[in-house]
Amino acid sequence: MKSSDYQTMETSGNKTLRSSVNQTAFEPKIVAFLCNWCSYAGADLAGVSRFQYPPNIRVIRVPCSGRINPLYIIKALYSGVDGVLVSGCHPGDCHYISGNYFARRKFALLKRFLEYLGIEPERVQFSWVSAAEGARFAQIIQKVTNDIKRIGPFTYFKKRINTKEGV
Amino acid sequence: MTKDKRTDFILEKNRFEEFIRSLSEKYRIYSPSYTDTRGHFIEVDSPDKIKFNQTNSKLAVKSFFFPQVENLFVFDAETKELSDKENETTAHPIQHILFGVRPCDAFSISLLDAVFMKISPADPYYIKKRHSTMIISLACNHPRQTCFCTSVGCQPDSEKGADIIFFDLEDRFLIRPVTDTAEEILNSVRTLLGSATDCDQEKKKQLMLESKNIIHKDFEFDDLVKKLDNFNASYWNRIYEKCLGCGICTYLCPTCHCFDIADEVIESNGRRVRTWDSCMFSLFTLHASGHNPRPTQKERMRQRIMHKFNYAPKNYDQIFCVGCGRCIMYCPVNLDIRQLIKGIMEEE
């Protein structure tokens, strides 16, 4: 699906103008940590059911949302990614019983902490998507991509090499 | 012109700004910044930024010649080609002037010269900066309680490592050129300078005598090198316990020169970078096999003392400590190197 196709998609709520196809719109790079049992299956279902969602996410499959260490999220932002989504099973459905419960507490503190430091709240988002919610997965990805597009690229955390020699 | 024939000059304080402005036409002037708490040497655009009453800067002047992060070379990550713009011109004309360096820091630069320049193979990055920089040091009239330079063979008016030394005689400066390059530069601003009278010299001697009395000389270093040869002495078991193993004493020390070399690649460009490292860190000597010759803080503290007071005298026949007191002032647990040395000297 070429990226220009989906741009012409109707988005309800804020009726975005049919953005001119050739304008080089900012294409965010978003890392999505998907829990293997629910969200990854949900993404799979979204694909099988031909739901269309923006191609900006790079999926990393993890055993459980509890496996996500804040270190990975900060490493993603440090490596030049514009947004991070962590998606796991709904509380109660976790294959490992309490993985997402622990994760929920960690994410709650991390979200508030990054916001407090001055990073836009939309940068790092968390969601619950079960294996049967293909449409919900597509909608969440749509929302996350719209958010990141709205707030623009994420430059001030990105590591760059200064190639100036010495002093 | 041999050293003793060099005449001392006088610069009135009201003509100081003119002196700096005329120098800044040809050279870039740096002086320790006391505003932002990094306290290292920054470029000064206007003379009034230069202060005299502050004692020593927080980061030593070593960070100008041997910066915390320095590119060794840059390469393209895909093709792995080095960007070798070999502009290895051996002659580096003077471009930078460091003003307000304290004599102990200037002394430490002469020690770093021994490591990076005198012992072959010489370090090209250090040489480039060292030859293109002139050091104007400012003698200390009011040393701090933590200063102990007189105990390590340095003086509040030591000229080692400096090109020109300024003595602050309250209303005027007495300027003593030390090296030949100093002569040329002073000649270029000769009109501003008067020549020093005997009463100026007398005042300078008086000020320096006072300053030396302030520094209490509470231990001697005469046979410390021999005493430290006793590697497994018992005092090593007692002096390391309170050390947290952080890097403050080594990063702020003007003579510490240990460094790490690491590669970084981000997208298409990569670089090999040299950064400061500290023997107090636990991973400093960890082998890939997991073996670590210095496993606990005892060995690391012993290495820091031995490197400065036993190994350096054997390799460079100089004690690698200038008595600036930074490691005493900024240690989170107030671990005082003078106490360590006194404890070692008192060992029978």
Add this chain to the structure above:
Amino acid sequence: MKQAEYEITNTVEKILTDNKVDLFIGYEKGTLPLRTSPCFLSKGDDTSRLVWNSFCSNNLAVYLPRIMSTTNENKKRKRVGIICKGCDSRSLVGLIKENQIKRDDLFIIGLSCTGIVDSKKVLSQLNGNEIIDVSEDTESITVKLKDTEKTFDKNKYLYESCRNCAYSTPKVYDVLIRTAKFSPQVVIPDTSVVKFMNKTREERWKIFEMEVGRCIRCYACRNACPNCYCKECFAEQTQPRWLCVTNDLPDLLFYHTVRIFHQAGRCVDCGACVRACPMDIDLRIFTRMLVDEVKGRFDYDPGLSIEEPQPLATFKIDDKQEFMTEPEVNNVKGYKK
């Protein structure tokens, strides 16, 4: 203060002579004015070196994980005695809960602390001239300079974390020593987080960048913190390498963001990291936020009771999840509602 010192020395003398502990960690007179230094006493050492005054700033719990993993001469785990202020004892409880140290290997002398004086604040009032001698009484400290003398009211020159400290008396101890007349500490509620929160997002980020930009990666904040006892810190790992060893801004942001977040639900706000930093970086603006957030969200104060589980080590079914992302777009191409 003299009374407390006397009691401490006697207790230590007793426990050392009848071999209840192998090592005692306390405070001794520092070589810098307005400072003390940790001191390690074993049997037979001169216990009169021990002092107690308003400059005992180091959090001694930081030494325990590495000392208590070593064995004493008869091959048993080392038993250590320690002096604890309110905040130190909370760090101790945290270490016990995280199985770094055993409670029964510890002999804790608790002290009801009346706040530690910030030497940097006092020194900044003396515009450069040197302190010859310091003397102290319950309400103020007098500093003798070359020709003059100055007195400072203690309460105005305490460390920020001491001014907002609500638990100045240790909860977990073997012996509790009351210092001076025990007047309940007037707790000044912390306002730095609220003030910081009212700034705009860009301002907050600018301040974070400016504060952390001064860091020289000396790891004093990490090594002074009792919670940071990892053998190999993520900041120094090479397999895998998370961040680079330079002090470029992104590396500093990475290191401080993750290190501070590692204290979520564990930081007792003792201020050891702020005191240790040579570049005067005020980390407390950021660590204090997590303390408040954990208090607000999970109603948990770290280090008060050994039994209560740490917030991130447990969960509740009905934890709040207002921050989760919910989809707002409901007609996705190809999806027939």
Add this chain to the structure above:
Amino acid sequence: MKNPYKPMSVRIQDIIVENETRDIKTFKISFVDENDEKGFSFLPGQFAELSIFGIGECPIGIASSPTENGYLLFTVKRAGVVTTKLHQAEIGENIGLRGPLGNTYPFDIMEGKNILIVGGGFAFTTLRSTIKYILDSNNRKRFKDLTVIYGARNPGELIYKSELWLWEKDGSIDVHITVDKGDKEWKRLEGYVPNVLKDVAPNSKDTIALVCGPPIMIKFTLPVLKDLGFNTASIFLSLEMRMKCGIGKCGRCNIGHKYVCKDGPVFSFAELQGLPNEY
């Protein structure tokens, strides 16, 4: 002024897997530009820093002898970040090389003497270079007889097997190969290197011993050598420390006031006894 930190670029000609567990490989390296090759004159015992851009550097002993011109051999065990990356490299790739670094085995002292070489495990690299150098036609006459004792944990771990069997047949060299625990086909000696050394018991009169191997082997070999009458000045060891600059500046690889990268890696046992045992 040559920049001591900038590596010369070299090409991997060939990669030979040395042991069954495939974690020791020998890399055959050739210089990309000849005047680098001309400038690179070394003697056995020296090492070089192999560098992979973007990953880092690692100090590896030069396994080839100066008499084998046209290429250099480096035997690398997969242990850390750089060596793992090196093991993933293919033939034809370019890597960086800095050197020759460190000092050499004391050929001036060894002149006209018997040579005893004791090696263990994969630390046989610089010793192989020495053996090839001594066996070379115009060098052999400078030294008297040459005894080699080399051992490894099991037959699979022995490196340079093809050359070992050749040397066994060569008359001018007395080779004893042992393994800690042999398998069915193993017909040669079995037992630890120090014990084999006790049995072979070469006479120590004007003989120089070169020892290189894992610390545990050195610990047990030295007393045996002393019993056989070797004085501490005629035993030479090649040591290994963590290194970064390789030119005695970064202050990391010191034993006492000596830097292993610059004043070593070869030290006489007498010299080592004068230094603190912190290695």
